[in-house]
Amino acid sequence: MFDYRSFALRRVARIAPHYLPFADVASPEVPLSRLLRLSLFQVTVGMALVLLVGTLNRVMIVELRVPASLVAVMLSLPLVFAPFRALIGHRSDTHRSALGIRRLPYIFRGTMLQFGGFAVMPFALLVLSGFAEAADAPKWLGHGSAALAFLLVGAGLHMVQTVGLALATDLVPEADQPKVVGLMYVMMLTGMIASALVFGWLLQVYTPQRLIQVIQGAAVVTVVLNGIAMWKQEARDRQRGSSTAPRPPFRAAWAAFAARPGAVGLLAVVGLGTAGFGMADVLLEPYGGQILGMTVGETTRLTAVLAGGSLAGFTLASIVLNRGADPLRMAGLGALAGVPAFLAIAAAAAGGSVALFVAATLLAGFGAGLFGHGTLTATMRTAPREQAGLALGAWGAVGATAAGIALAAGGVIRDIALRLEGGDAALPYTTVFGIEALLLVLALAAILPVRRKLFDPARRRAISAGQALPPGPRPVAGAGAPAAGA
Amino acid sequence: MPDNDPDKVWPTGLTLREAEEVHSYLIDGTRVFGAIALLAHILVAVTTPWLG
Known part of the structure; x- marks a missing residue:
């Protein structure tokens, strides 16, 4: 009788590496194109920063007429997570995974948080500013949801950047590190400049609908670019994955x-x-x-x-x-x-x-x-x-x-x-x-x-x-x- | 990679623990996206109520 099971396993084993999001074969030489692709996560970080500090800062005060002090408080909320960068970095250093990966899970979670924050943010801002029927809504709903949206984006941002940089440094030998530092930084500045121009152009004529489109568009772009950036970047280490030593x-x-x-x-x-x-x-x-x-x-x-x-x-x-x-x-x-x-x-x-x-x-x-x-x-x-x-x-x-x-x-x-x-x-x-x-x-x-x-x-x-x-x-x-x- | 490794789960070729880990990411994602979608719907309903 034809052994379907082993036949299927063999087929899958042959094609799977193509479609798996991990780099099963880690080469000592990492081409520039791969580093450039990895640096896309810095572009999304730059985009989120511009959106928070530049675009929304102005839109909330001028168009949505939210009090400036409240805007300042909201925009400083992501800072709450900055000290946790060290903890996130440590957890990714010692992450236990059956798949033998340690950076990807955190980048995935960070991306989800960033996406979630941006997905909720426009509606939270509209409620916060008392747009349309939201004028009758209780105050805590607008404040709470806007704060939550900014916290989510901030947490995601710090997580993605810290662990993404750690992944970048995993990939290259020590001699190449200065180059990678420069490249990642330049890509973040590029992302900031490009997204500032694009946001400015898209929001030339402000409407609430346009605000929703821009922020949620940023959410989708974040997920897509981070997905492309992470694809097949991290080498799997089964030995680390199967280690049962307690995490320090x-x-x-x-x-x-x-x-x-x-x-x-x-x-x-x-x-x-x-x-x-x-x-x-x-x-x-x-x-x-x-x-x-x-x-x-x-x-x-x-x-x-x-x-x-x-x-x-x-x-x-x-x-x-x-x-x-x-x-x-x-x-x-x-x-x-x-x-x-x-x-x-x-x-x-x-x-x-x-x-x-x-x-x-x-x-x-x-x-x-x-x-x-x-x-x-x-x-x-x-x-x-x-x-x-x-x-x-x-x-x-x-x-x-x-x-x-x-x-x-x-x-x-x-x-x-x-x-x-x-x-x-x-x-x-x-x-x-x-x-x-x-x-x-x-x-x-x-x-x-x-x-x-x-x-x-x-x-x-x-x-x-x-x-x-x-x-x-x-x-x-x-x-x-x-x-x-x- | 022997085909008859008892630890491998058909049809993906992942081990049981690996499969469970992949599954956990799916579950996590579904939960987060579900909660986000729920919150977004509530906020939209507050701003521009539908169905009356």
Whole structure:
């Protein structure tokens, strides 16, 4: 009798690898096209950021007439999840799966959360603004559902970015990490720029229906692009999958991570520097408009100047790090460039010089690019390979939290100074810029001892020979602005 | 990969644990999407009520 069972099994075994979403054969050489495809998840992250911070920020205040303070609270909700990046990274490092995968489940869940948040968001916003019959709806329904939508998007965003970057770093050998960091960051900026243009074009004429279409369209694009990005990227590791050893608890993993010399110091550097660079992000435009008398078109281009400077800094850092430069020296140079940049921005008020202001903004962006790339590469290079997700998560958690707090603090400091000093209109802004320069000086001061601990050649040799770090290619890299959660 | 591995589940060739894991993702997804759809419908009904 014909054995249908074994016949079918053989057939399936032959065709299955084609249709399975895992890379069963992991090649040591990962072509650029595959990395580009993987980086699509950064495009969706950039898109979500633009939608939250840029588009919805304006639409909620101007078109939906939601109070500005409520908008600020809603938009800062995703920040709540930033510290959990380290936990998510750790869980993906130690995930037990019969299929032998560890990054994909988290990216899948993160994508679902992001999709779910966007799917509910337009209706939640319409209820929040009391559109049509919703005017009679209880207040808690609008507030609660909008908060839930923003929380879902924020949680999904942090999850996808942290674990996606960890996956990217799994794929490449240590020598290629700077390249991957740069590539992922550039793709996020690309996604932000492209989606800003598309959202702006789609929402030229605002209608509630158009708002629903745009946000839900973003939800679908997120799922599709993330699906394409993840397809066949992760190699299956049956040995890891069938391991029955208990998962190390987060506390123990974190203790091991933080016990390495310089690890906590490095995170402090990341926090100080990111706060220093990020504090004025939302103040540059009003400063240019109110104090220097720039037009709306000019101040909007200012954001592009800052982003362009960052992009240039990242590109340069990628090239130089690829040649084996010390990443912390790179970060230090970035912070060093930021100090005169912010002092010059503050000084521009006295002279009323727009040219000086724009040039200094470019320099600040450039410094931020060098600093971001340098600290991320340093974090990844010094972390043990099996803790890649935890290291990336810690970097992202500290960066995103610091950037968010700094952003809020910048606004509060400006407002307080505004109330205290009625006379000088520029002083509130220059105060914030001065604080930024000070934070960067502190970051510089913190870099020196960390660098001695981490990258002193003799000590480094002792570390890699002695403890913790296994031989062979170590970590990794990926990228995303630390400001991602802001 | 022997064809007569007793652990393999017909017809996919996955082991039982692998099949259960794939199934769990399906269940998770269905639950999340179901809850999202329910919430979205409630919100739409509040904004523009249908059926009266």
